[in-house]
Amino acid sequence: MHRIDTASRAVDLFGPGKHGFKNGDPLSGDPATALNADWFNGIQEELAAAIEGTGATLNAASSTQLLEAIRALAPPSFRNLLINAAFLVNQRVYVSGAATMASNQYTLDRWRVVTNGQSVAFSADEIVAPAGGVEQVVEGSNIETGSYVLDWLGTATATVNGVLVAKRGAVSLTSGSDATVRFIGGAVRCPQLERGTIATPFERRPFGAELALCQRYYEKSYDLAVAPGTPNAYAGASAAPTQNGALGAVVIGVRFQTRKRVTPVVATYSPETGTVAHMRDGTGTPSAISIGGSVGQTGFRAYNSGFALAANSEARMHWVADAEL
Structure with a gap:
């Protein structure tokens, strides 16, 4: 890119x-700055x-x-309020297509199947939502x-707080209220x-950052690929x-890697x-x-x-610590 350089430019x-x-100024004979193809082509190609x-x-x-490109090329800004939107974090080791056993059962991290007995199928970066829906509750503090x-x-079709929303559709949200x-x-x-009225390209965050966001709501001591309750699973055990092995001695x-949203429900398991x-x-x-009353947002x-x-x-x-919405 270069600045205008024609003979009639405003020098310096x-x-x-x-x-x-x-x-x-036509009265004084001072010409306006002349434009040329070289300058216009430079501007065009820089923007393109x-x-x-x-x-x-x-x-x-x-x-x-151009606005969309600037946002897409910038470092992750966490503009996407949906966590685990690439569906890669699966701490519960949910099996694709497995029927749920309760209403609002969590499957992939932060995503829950609404209707008991339905399931969500998933593959690389994609899920298939069931007839009753799969949903995420966005925390009001965000x-x-x-x-x-x-x-x-x-x-799929979509709703926000029960109201049907089209692709690139606008919704109004209120500070402090879950969505x-x-x-x-x-x-x-x-x-x-995301905030605003313009849909920008999908924000793909690093896996480690996405996992940390998920761990505000759910965290486990097991390796990521090991389901809670698996026998003979010693790696990562606290x-x-x-x-002195006496009773109560x-x-x-345990210190959580991420502070929880609220005091979590903790379950413990024999390795x-x-x-x-x-x-x-x-x-x-x-x-x-x-564990008595020892559980807090940072550990137990x-x-x-x-x-x-x-x-x-x-x-x-x-152990598993669950502070989901």
């Missing part, structure tokens, strides 16, 4: 070497390169392509009062709910030494058997667990409340 208008334009750099095709009918736009790809976005009866890819403290509310020592001795403590454990060993347990 914006500083040394920074020429500009002038209207001229930014738009085409996002993978978009120039569209003469659109007046927002919403400012104003206009928002919802966009997605695929054949429920539901997709019904069809394929969904790249869903995005542990504490048992110098073994305490395992060896997957038994709920149990820990095991190094010799395989089990004990029931009590658990102690052996069922049996004494072997001294000079190690107690281990897995």
Whole structure:
């Protein structure tokens, strides 16, 4: 790109070497700045390169392509209020197409199937919503009062707070009030709910950032690919030494990686058997667990409340913390 350089330019208008334009004065014989194809072509190609750099095709009918390109090329701005919108985080290890066993059962992180017995199928970056819908509740603390736009790809229909919304459709949301976005009866890819009235290209955030957003609502000690309650799953288990294995003397403290939305519901599991509310020592001795009133938004403590454990060993347990809406 270059500044105007025709003979009638306004020399150094914006500083040394920074020429500009002038209207001229016909009475004094001072000509207006002449334009040339070289300058116009430079401007055109600079703007086109930014738009085409996002993978978009120039569209003469659109007046927002440059704005969309700037937003798309900028670092992640978290403008998409939908979390796990690429459907890649699956801490519960939900199996595609598996029938749910309760209404509003969570499947992929932050997405719940509305109707008991229905399911959601998923593959790379896409889900197929059931007839009763799959939905996400957007936390009110992330919403400012104003206009928002919802966009997605695929054949599903959508509602926001129960009101039907078209693709690239506008909705009004209120600060502090949760918003429920539901997709019904069809394929969904790249869903995005963002502030404003213009739908921009889908914001794909790094997986680690997306996982951290999900962990505000649900977190587990297991490896990502291991379902809670899996037996003989030792990797990642929380542990504490048992110098004194007496009843109530073994305490395992847990600090969450992400502060929870509210005080979560915590479930614990034996790493060896997957038994709920149990820990095991190094010799395989089990004990029931009590967590009492120790659970907070940042962690909890658990102690052996069922049996004494072997001294000079190690107690281990897995856990899940659920603070979903």
